[in-house]
Amino acid sequence: MNAKTVIIGLDGVPYAMIKDFAASGVMPNTARLIDGGFFSPMRSSMPEISNVAWSSMITGKNPAEHGIFGFMELHPNSYRMRFPNYNDLKAPPFWETCQGKSVIINVPSTYPVRGANGVLISGFVSIDLNKSVYPPSLIPTLKEFDYRLDVDAQKAHKSMDLFLEDVEQTLQARIRAARHLWNYCDWQTFMLVFTGTDRLLHFLYDAYEDPNHPHHAAFVDHFRTIDGVVGEIAARLGESDRLIMHSDHGFERLDYDVFVNHLLAEKGYLHFKTGQDAIIENICFGTKAFALDPARIYLNYKGRYPCGTVEAAEAEAVLRDLESLFAALEIEGRKVIRSIHRKQDVYSGPYMDDAPDLLLIADHGFNLKGKAASDRLYSKGIFTGKHTYDTAFLLAANCDTSRLPAPPAVSDITRLFT
Amino acid sequence: MNRTLTHLDKLEDQSIFIIREAYSQFRDVAMLWSIGKDSTCLLWLMRKAFFGNLPFPVLHIDTSYKFKEIYQFRDMYAKEWNLNLIVARNEDALAGGLGPDKGKFRCCNELKTIALKQAIAKQKFKALYLGIRRDEHGIRAKERVFSPRDEDFEWDYKNQPPELWDQYKTKAAEEEHLRIHPLLGWREIDVWEYVKRENIPVTSLYFASKGRRFRSIGCESCCGPVDSEADTIDRIIDELRTTKVSERSGRAQDKESDYMMQKLRSLGYM
Numbered sequence A: 001m002n003a004k005t006v007i008i009g010l011d012g013v014p015y016a017m018i019k020d021f022a023a024s025g026v027m028p029n030t031a032r033l034i035d036g037g038f039f040s041p042m043r044s045s046m047p048e049i050s051n052v053a054w055s056s057m058i059t060g061k062n063p064a065e066h067g068i069f070g071f072m073e074l075h076p077n078s079y080r081m082r083f084p085n086y087n088d089l090k091a092p093p094f095w096e097t098c099q100g101k102s103v104i105i106n107v108p109s110t111y112p113v114r115g116a117n118g119v120l121i122s123g124f125v126s127i128d129l130n131k132s133v134y135p136p137s138l139i140p141t142l143k144e145f146d147y148r149l150d151v152d153a154q155k156a157h158k159s160m161d162l163f164l165e166d167v168e169q170t171l172q173a174r175i176r177a178a179r180h181l182w183n184y185c186d187w188q189t190f191m192l193v194f195t196g197t198d199r200l201l202h203f204l205y206d207a208y209e210d211p212n213h214p215h216h217a218a219f220v221d222h223f224r225t226i227d228g229v230v231g232e233i234a235a236r237l238g239e240s241d242r243l244i245m246h247s248d249h250g251f252e253r254l255d256y257d258v259f260v261n262h263l264l265a266e267k268g269y270l271h272f273k274t275g276q277d278a279i280i281e282n283i284c285f286g287t288k289a290f291a292l293d294p295a296r297i298y299l300n301y302k303g304r305y306p307c308g309t310v311e312a313a314e315a316e317a318v319l320r321d322l323e324s325l326f327a328a329l330e331i332e333g334r335k336v337i338r339s340i341h342r343k344q345d346v347y348s349g350p351y352m353d354d355a356p357d358l359l360l361i362a363d364h365g366f367n368l369k370g371k372a373a374s375d376r377l378y379s380k381g382i383f384t385g386k387h388t389y390d391t392a393f394l395l396a397a398n399c400d401t402s403r404l405p406a407p408p409a410v411s412d413i414t415r416l417f418t
Numbered sequence B: 001m002n003r004t005l006t007h008l009d010k011l012e013d014q015s016i017f018i019i020r021e022a023y024s025q026f027r028d029v030a031m032l033w034s035i036g037k038d039s040t041c042l043l044w045l046m047r048k049a050f051f052g053n054l055p056f057p058v059l060h061i062d063t064s065y066k067f068k069e070i071y072q073f074r075d076m077y078a079k080e081w082n083l084n085l086i087v088a089r090n091e092d093a094l095a096g097g098l099g100p101d102k103g104k105f106r107c108c109n110e111l112k113t114i115a116l117k118q119a120i121a122k123q124k125f126k127a128l129y130l131g132i133r134r135d136e137h138g139i140r141a142k143e144r145v146f147s148p149r150d151e152d153f154e155w156d157y158k159n160q161p162p163e164l165w166d167q168y169k170t171k172a173a174e175e176e177h178l179r180i181h182p183l184l185g186w187r188e189i190d191v192w193e194y195v196k197r198e199n200i201p202v203t204s205l206y207f208a209s210k211g212r213r214f215r216s217i218g219c220e221s222c223c224g225p226v227d228s229e230a231d232t233i234d235r236i237i238d239e240l241r242t243t244k245v246s247e248r249s250g251r252a253q254d255k256e257s258d259y260m261m262q263k264l265r266s267l268g269y270m
């Protein structure tokens, strides 16, 4: 009998938080795994957002190989947005290439569902349960469990109490479904992703940091519950079975959202059609560069876009100008952008043409946004936490970690079990 | 074929209804004509709505930088259709040297916005008809059939009428000008199918020559051509059909995208 592999994903959870909760007794089961296993900070994908990071994790590839660069893309030869999904993933996820059956629950960027050798329940951004479950015969059972595809984050904009209630109910339903599938399915690989963590971190990072925050207890309890599941799973594993826990990106406190397109427009790199809203769809000739969320910078190449302006021969000069612009950006005396990357330095593969020309990594506290139509360079909204690139975590028990680079990246995880 | 006709008939009916309904509420109106296919299609509908005689002016914002085909087309059909054509230019800026040769397209942009503001102030227009389409804006479209703007052309979010897309009934506050978008529900392909059915003239810039054609001109006259072999209306429709199939496979898909966008936005990703 081959060793089984169990993967528990904790969307957005930073290394330091796991370390903190393990030490303080909130996550005792996780602490035991850390003691006997490999525990390290981990790099996310570029950009450090869930659908890119999870696509990288499940394929073991970089975006220029799997084709997912962000939550939104533009239609060819146009400025119209579209939302890439599972059908756009150009490399197979590990469960389609490895031997044996698998149960895969709530991995982001796997909607709409497609057939698998085993069970697959799609994660964020899933819309319709009927298109999220394989095999479909499981749908009635999941409905009985009150299974929810995702927390309704809009609730957080209205009432934090309602939001927390939804977070808790979604977590409990996810656990019920996971227990059922664990017991009643035959599997070699079992993967369960918790995404409520990321939602909590977006809205209540301040509650984590401040023990007097009214929602501090709810925040901590969420992690305590998850640790309970970790304990349940660890207790049921055989001696040679692998257990992997990891996040897809990290989190830290958010000071300011910074709107990259606002900067580009202000400095004359980005122009919108007269009298129309300052949104990507309304880009006009004269535009040299624009950003798609979070900080993917695209040159507005002639021939590639309807209002393309940049000639191939001037691209290098534009890139250099942009690099100095971004490198010099300061807000309240603090440097905003920690590092600037050209696409050929971070990506390689057949989908290079679709890659952004520049990628920006923000410095502490700054959250780079590709949203257009912002009337200011920076602001503070409802969110208190922001994603980070280099502070995700990887915890591996019973795995051969000798093939991991130091520090590992999210696209290296499949090396542990395939 | 029948289905297409019914679809176009429905769009035509809706647009004509909006055009007449708006005119019954505002008399100080004008229509913005960029000479592009959308606003020419709108002009066609206007002429239908008012039985060949437009009871208000047609406004063309002239940046002094436009293709010669555009001027020829404008003058020819203004005459043929007996239009009350107002050509608005930012003469001060032009005299001050802000020309297409100098600041190029950046100032072309300036010339349009300010020229439009000046024209509205001078003529005291209360409302403007525009030929914008929802699908130009992608699914993000927050434009409504009627959308109030204040004097600085800023969106007046608080005063947004609560109606949904296809209900149109609103009056602008005293100091605003209202924008009316009778073509909002039309897609690019609808416009081309209508152009074909009604035999509406369009400028030659839309048709491919040497492997390139303009997908939009006029108001966006500063935009460059795209790669295309479509040199007839039928070929343009074919081209749009084949690209559209993957872009938008029916209404259900659009609705899902709306939900996705909502979810992404609630987490700050938009």
Ligand SMILES: [Zn+2]
Binding pocket: A012, A050, A198, A199, A202, A387, B267
């Ligand atoms: Zn997140």
